[in-house]
Amino acid sequence: MLQRTLKQPITATGVGLHSGERVKLTLLPAPPDTGIVFRRTDLPEAVDVKVHPALVNDTRLSSTLVTDAGVRVGTIEHLMSAFAGLGLDNLIVEVTAAEIPIMDGSAAPFIFLLQSAGIVEQPVPKAFIRVLKPVEVVEGDKWVRLVPHEGFKVTLSIEFNHPAFNLAPQTVEIDFAQRSYIDEIARARTFGFMHEVEYMRKNGLGLGGSLDNAIVIDDEYVLNPEGLRFPDEFVRHKILDAIGDLYVVGHPLIAAFSGHKSGHALNNKLLRELLARPDCYEVVRFADPDEAPSSFHRLPVAA
Incomplete structure (x- = not known):
């Protein structure tokens, strides 16, 4: 069974549930064994945050990644759920704020985005x-x-x-x-x-x-x-x-x-x-x- 990523990039905009900020979300293909990496592009220098349980350091009403340097990516759970539901292993998730857009409050809009971009298998076994x-x-x-x-x-x-x-x-x-x-x-x-x-x-x-x-x-x-x-x-x-x-x-x-x-x-x-x-x-x-x-x-x- 092989790893999966997207066929092509895709972008959406929305608002953060807790911040109320307008957010641009771009989902990008990534090479095998990259994993899921969130990239804050709104900072003076873009910062990559790879998902790991040890980085979930704020769980008030959502799951939020917080690095040692204080870089945050919040409300990731619905998007991560969509990745799991489609079996996606490798992605770069660019976001222009500290929170993933809430969309309609479910994972369905993310499923639509991911399927619209297309899903491809990669020549490396899935772990x-x-x-x-x-x-x-x-x-x-x-x-x-x-x-x-x-x-x-x-x-x-x-x-x-x-x-x-x-x-x-x-x-x-x-x-x-x-x-x-x-x-x-x-x-x-x-x-x-x-x-x-x-x-x-x-x-x-x-x-x-x-x-x-x-x-x-x-x-x-x-x-x-x-x-x-x-x-x-x-x-x-x-x-x-x-x-x-x-x-x-x-x-x-x-x-x-x-x-x-x-x-x-x-x-x-x-x-x-x-x-x-x-x-x-x-x-x-x-x-x-x-x-x-x-x-x-x-x-x-x-x-």
């Missing part, structure tokens, strides 16, 4: 991280876990005592050997409560948020006129976030991930715990694509 032993992080009533599984499966549960959440199950399991990321997960939008939006804006966050890029909930109802895209869109978005957070490790995981009330901070702690225990994982490649787990055979076909 996977296979989990060999269970790894878990627990904080109070919240927990996340990776266990051995010959494929990729995600099971997440959330817990909100609210009328809008009680209309659908708050637990979802997606086995990507049978179900499609694009169909089941990519369109699920980020969400927040009206009182949280007001608090964030008072504290200089959420300045770019609107009903066009987030589900907003008051004391009883979803305020978006179009309603939800899935009855259980809230927990599906948590899966979207988790997939993006996990892809910061740099390779697809051959594992089952599960969690309860998880978030960006806990997801990142799980990756750090995994990497700190070399006996719990191995890096594998598949010279014969048929030997790779069936979860990864469902990736959209490259050019």
